[in-house]
Amino acid sequence: MSKISLRKCNGILSLSSYSYSSSSYSRSSKVKGSVVLNFECLDDAVTLFHQMVTMKPLPSVVDFSKLFNTMISMKHYWTVVSFFRQMWKLRITINGFILNSVINNYCLMHRADFGFSVLPIYLKNGIPFNTVTFSTLLRGIFSENKVKDAVELFKKLVREKICEPDEIMYATVMNGLSKRGHTQKTLSLLRLMEQGNTKPKIINYNIVIDSLCKARNLDAAINILNEMKQKDIPPNIVTYSSIIDGLCKLGQWEKVKTLFSEMVNLNMYPDVHTFNILIDGLCKDGKVEDVEEVMKHMVEKGVEPNVITYNVIMDGYCLRGQLDRARRIFDILIDKGIEPDIISYNILINGYCKKKKVDEAIQLFGEISQKGSKPNIVTYNTILRGLFGVGRIGVAKQVFVEMVSTGLVPNLSIYHTLLDGYFKYGLVEEAMSLFNKLERKTENIDITSYHIIINGLCKNGELDKAHAIFQKLSSMGLLPDVRTYNTMITGFCLQGLLDEAKDMLRKMEGNNCLPNNVTYNVIVQGYLRCRKINEMVTFMKEMTGRGFSFDATTAELLVNAISENPCVVDMLPELHAEIKK
Template structure:
């Protein structure tokens, strides 16, 4: 019962209540409810995810003082938490400490360290950890491969990523959905479209069944390089499988069509969403508004903004920035001021792109400042 409540509190970030429950357990009169290594590990995991390292250190010291046997799980939890916070050097120290205590790191511990280095772009160091796994004969598993492949893809080192990808099968394992998706994203990122297509064909024949994430990656890639017909062909096949499509899929299609100048097709797809039982969300409304603004269709963008408000889908900071940018690019300052007042009234603020466009507009016409009361007051200060 204590464990269930504790886990629920930890997952929801109620660390103070979780610690209070720990103290209550410590006051128990029987060993049955006294906190054990599993209890501490669960709480430390929650604290690590929230970055509350002082409390983590306190609990860790308590465990040492209680002469608890610190197992590989608790050390792996600490290593993972530190790496996700970018504290990879500290994680290395934890690894050294556990070895000193006679606790042998496992594939999870090493994978956490690899992930930490990859997050910092230090793929060579991650590879060093990967090679240690091989030397020790304790891995790597598919999770380790995926971490390193992702690291290489982020650094656009696709040759090394593909070498690792092929190595998985040679080692008697199989690439999973995450592996394929990571490689496909990397290939599209560097423009190796033909290789990405071949890999997808290979996946269809010998790999895992493609899921929605795979199709989203393909659609994004096709649109990025102007392959609108191929994207729509794939989308039409997806659409026939109604169980395999959601509002995110339609957002990708509408965004891709807008960026390729197919605003009418994008709007037609948008208009049929409600009849399909899919309610447009703030993201898809914003995508459509962006498309109109890119084409200079500001009246249509404004109508879409009012439509989403009428449908109880309130615009967010991104929505307002997009429409303000549209009016700034077309030098329609009077109309822009209206939306600027709306967004500031709702507690929203300019992003970097909007601020840059506004500065450019002021440089071209200093009188713009007089049209912006809030900005004019700040300059006078």
């Protein structure tokens, strides 16, 4: 008698045949044969599968299920589809676990529609749906950004009592909403749970807290933390880490310290995740000097830095233009035997590109595949931006073609890079032809795309076309935001059409879109460039009255205007201090 056993260890899946000398169920019996298959090699998985389906008796459905999940974790989605089809043809017994995994597999391929097509198989086989089935589908729909569809499905499940959501299904919906900016809806769902049968668990609270923190609403987040304590749902390390992240991003370092002590007092010890959040916050706030101390502290506490720790630090140095230090960090990471991931490369490539050291960036880009990693869409976007940044348009076009040939599907960010690049070098026709292609599918376009087009047309002297597109926005169901208005106003100012710029400013206020610092600076700069000092002063007063201040360009123009004509100073008595800077 023999039994197939699948064991997963260290990414290696092994298939072993055990023989049993007695009737007692024991694994210590001698091993008759054993095949160890390394699943980094797809062929071996296929071989294993074929061994399994030809075995008599067949391995259990649990073994197939384990194989499927291992394949899914290795992203061999199409292989799973093929395995499932073969099992189906061979009429091998299936159950709800394996069907749920097949749905998950389709969802991870961003084909939730295929996932739905698995549902009839449950019915045909008398297998009931469960909360896992629908949680998996919901996550898949969200991952395709179809928020409305996901919410609709969730409501239908509840309304038609198809399944009673558990806290994980709620968590799936809440997370889908939260990650797409729907903070209030996420909070509402928590409140709904509190009223219903499925009481919220820590995971639901954590999602809401993270959502509020990401929306920079730290007071509300801390209120929820206090609610948890009152309701005897003890916050955990994730709860605290999320809030610490929010506080770091607002630069509230005193409160960060308070929360750290609070955690430790509750016998909760910051882990590598928490420290990475802290280090990231310090780097982003320019406090790179403090990072070393934090690193020392974490190592003393027995928390080992991981690849993300080093990535965060490299990003911090790149942000400050300290590329050499970032590259040191990269070498330390290698020295420590930590494998750089694609994000490590993306951070450094971005650092080089921002410094216009595109050749170094390309060199590093080449190293990625040698080190067994693969450039992703972000890598290509970064390289493309870098190439456009130094005017190497021909190479950029080649790289784009290469990217598509590797099977990567261009996303909106890639198109934005191309459009922006074309406009920057006066390739208006090329940009517009790409834009027209994209516009045929509305899902290809967002407000940022229009922002790039309007800006590009303005900068290339095509103000009328830009204005026409601007006018068209509302009919497309897209609301111009403050950046769109600013772009249009900048365009008018560049052409000296200051009345039009002023009209646009009033129009945005009328449309409930408040002008910001950029708006006022652009208009004041427009008046300064045309030496219309009286009008400029009017706007300057309005601007300072609203608490806005000059940016460097405005200040410089003002200084120039004064040096040309010292009388200007007399018109601005209240701004003396500002000008002296």
